[in-house]
Amino acid sequence: MKQPSLIFLTGFSGSGKSTIGPLLANSLGFDFVDLDQEIEHAAGKSINRIFAEDGEAHFRELEATTLQQMTGKKELVVSLGGGVLQNDRSFSLIISTGTLVYLHSSPLVLAKRLSHKTDRPLMKGHHGERLSREEIEQKILALLEQREPRYKTAQITVETDNKRIGSTVEELTRKIERYIRRCEKQKIERNAKKRQK
Numbered sequence: 001m002k003q004p005s006l007i008f009l010t011g012f013s014g015s016g017k018s019t020i021g022p023l024l025a026n027s028l029g030f031d032f033v034d035l036d037q038e039i040e041h042a043a044g045k046s047i048n049r050i051f052a053e054d055g056e057a058h059f060r061e062l063e064a065t066t067l068q069q070m071t072g073k074k075e076l077v078v079s080l081g082g083g084v085l086q087n088d089r090s091f092s093l094i095i096s097t098g099t100l101v102y103l104h105s106s107p108l109v110l111a112k113r114l115s116h117k118t119d120r121p122l123m124k125g126h127h128g129e130r131l132s133r134e135e136i137e138q139k140i141l142a143l144l145e146q147r148e149p150r151y152k153t154a155q156i157t158v159e160t161d162n163k164r165i166g167s168t169v170e171e172l173t174r175k176i177e178r179y180i181r182r183c184e185k186q187k188i189e190r191n192a193k194k195r196q197k
């Protein structure tokens with residue numbers, strides 16, 4: 001069953017899901033889980049090592065299995081990894097059990113935020129070498145073309161470019177609280193109609 005207060009944060013790598021997730025959970029008074037951290041904990045190794053030793057397809061399976069543990073939960077913020085929605089099983093699990101929230105960022109800003117990070121295997125070269133900011137931007141553009149259609153199915157979207165993290169958290173809190181209230185009202189109205197029949 002769908003729980004509007006089960007919040008899944010999506011968006012490209014570097015959009016701020018892992019940074020904003022715990023702050024948002026605190027602001028809403030909800031629990032928090034970072035899907036990548038859960039996977040690393042369960043596997044006993046880093047995402048970099050999972051990609052290098054077991055491959056991306058195995059990582060996508062781990063994402064889908066770990067997500068399953070979150071279905072049915074309420075008042076929880078889950079920071080997803082940027083590629084999880086590409087797996088059909090994960091995508092349908094997410095949209096059928098919670099609220100999808102999209103942190104939108106431009107490729108230029110994402111490349112800037114990611115150019116100094118070493119823990120994003122997909123933002124490296126074929127042999128694990130570091131890429132220039134321009135090369136990272138090209139990779140981002142190619143991946144975004146595939147991923148954006150599913151990011152855009154989110155019920156709530158916020159822009160993260162040129163915005164302080166605190167402002168994004170405030171905007172998200174307002175929008176999510178309003179969305180949950182609306183869902184609750186609709187549920188009450190549906191139940192009242194059922195009773196009248």
Ligand SMILES: Nc1ncnc2c1ncn2[C@@H]1O[C@H](COP(=O)(O)OP(=O)(O)O)[C@@H](O)[C@H]1O
Nearest residue numbers: 012013014015016017018019113160163164165
């Ligand atoms: N306005 C902003 N919104 C979100 N992240 C920002 C912003 N400005 C800088 N950052 C930085 O960008 C990075 C985002 O990384 P992270 O939170 O790990 O994103 P994700 O989990 O989506 O990959 C962090 O280092 C964060 O501090």
Ligand SMILES: O=C(O)C1=C[C@@H](OP(=O)(O)O)[C@@H](O)[C@H](O)C1
Nearest residue numbers: 012013014036081082083120121
């Ligand atoms: O874009 C992706 O496919 C990935 C994004 C990462 O998470 P973030 O979006 O938190 O960086 C992590 O799940 C893994 O490196 C794969």
Ligand SMILES: [Mg+2]
Nearest residue numbers: 017018036081
């Ligand atoms: Mg993250």
